[in-house]
Amino acid sequence: MSALTVPPENEKLMRQATYASVATASILIVAKLTAWAMTGSVAILSTLIDSTLDAAASLINLWAVRHALTPADHDHRFGHGKAEPLAGLGQAAFILGSGILLMIEAVKRLFQPEEVTQGLIGIGVMVFSIVMTFALVAFQKYVLTRAKSVAIAADSLHYSGDVLINGSVIISLSMGMFSGWTFLDPLFAIAIALFLLWNAWSIAQSSMDMLMDRELAEDDRSRIIAIARSHPEVRDLHDLRTRLSGQLGFIQLHLELEPQLPLVRAHAIADWVEHAIEEAFPNFEVIIHQDPAGLRESHPGADDLP
Incomplete structure (x- = not known):
């Protein structure tokens, strides 16, 4: 039988998902960088780091998906699909690094607390981030119903986590503003760091399963x-x-x-x-x-x- 190819409509959706991911991450980096400069919140810094790594991971995904969609050729008779789990491992490495750096910064801030300023601006940026991220995740979920892409699934997994992360930062900023409990900001950052580390493990595990040719269920x-x-x-x-x-x-x-x-x-x-x-x-x-x-x-x- 002839070599399998991805249906054209699925290929188009996968490409659109990677472009949307890079665009969303880029917009959020600018918004969160502005918010962090104005508030000094380590929780916002944590989401800025996460969005920066999201952008890097999304760029890797863009390459991986484009490569994975290349039809089988003389030198790659089984196609180029393994580019997707390779991108997943790259994402896991980025997320692992961000989680470790964030944990170090948050623990430091826990023992040397600083007051968060202009919290309302930070909250506004986080609400904007939630709306943008939720729209991206919804589109990625739709793409995944049509095309079972490991790279896009990994991307969607940590962007889904970003919705929760941004929500937790809103709670952190609100409680810090109205209660004066400055220790909440680094505590939420530590929780976010732990979540990032768990995400890194999940993505790496699913990627390794595919690279090692794990059997179907x-x-x-x-x-x-x-x-x-x-x-x-x-x-x-x-x-x-x-x-x-x-x-x-x-x-x-x-x-x-x-x-x-x-x-x-x-x-x-x-x-x-x-x-x-x-x-x-x-x-x-x-x-x-x-x-x-x-x-x-x-x-x-x-x-x-x-």
């Missing part, structure tokens, strides 16, 4: 087995292997058929199973090898059972 593997066995002439199957590469996936298996079947008939059965699996798993390429029933060849790294 057991439910998905069970569906594949059930579909293959649903053909009345399929005796069994073995050596089922699955993996993801960006939006695209690959399924390989060995069908066990009656030993005396003509090659033409065996080919027709394998085609039927292939198309049935592809209908259930869009954007997956299915590779099937036919074996005489009862013959179990040894394949390094493959389980004896499906």
Whole structure:
């Protein structure tokens, strides 16, 4: 079968999502830099650092998505989808660094508190940030319903966290203004830093799963087995292997058929199973090898059972 390609409408949506992400991060950097200069709030500084790293991560995503959408070629027969989890690891590294730096600054400010000035300006900027970020996340979620992009999913994950972060800064500034509890500002910053570190771990874990060719979930593997066995002439199957590469996936298996079947008939059965699996798993390429029933060849790294 021909190499899989991403549907044109999905490709367009993915590109638009990366452009929207870079634009949003750039606008928020300018707004938060102004707010931090006027208020001196370490909580606002934490969101400024986060937005700066968002911009860097979004630029990496823009490159990764453009590269991942490049069709398979002579040197990359399985496509370029691994660019997406590589970008995810880059994002995780950026977020990890920002979390550590923010934690250091927040702990320092906890023991050397400073009064936040012009808190209303900071609150206004945070409200603006929430509106901008919420609109971006909503668009990213829509794109993810059409295109299962690891890079955009990682981007959406930490932008979703930004909505909560910006909300927590509003609470911090409000309580600091009206109660005089200056220790709340660094405490909220520490909580944000911990959230960033958790985000970094989540993104890195999902990216590593794809880079290391982790199998699909057991439910998905069970569906594949059930579909293959649903053909009345399929005796069994073995050596089922699955993996993801960006939006695209690959399924390989060995069908066990009656030993005396003509090659033409065996080919027709394998085609039927292939198309049935592809209908259930869009954007997956299915590779099937036919074996005489009862013959179990040894394949390094493959389980004896499906």
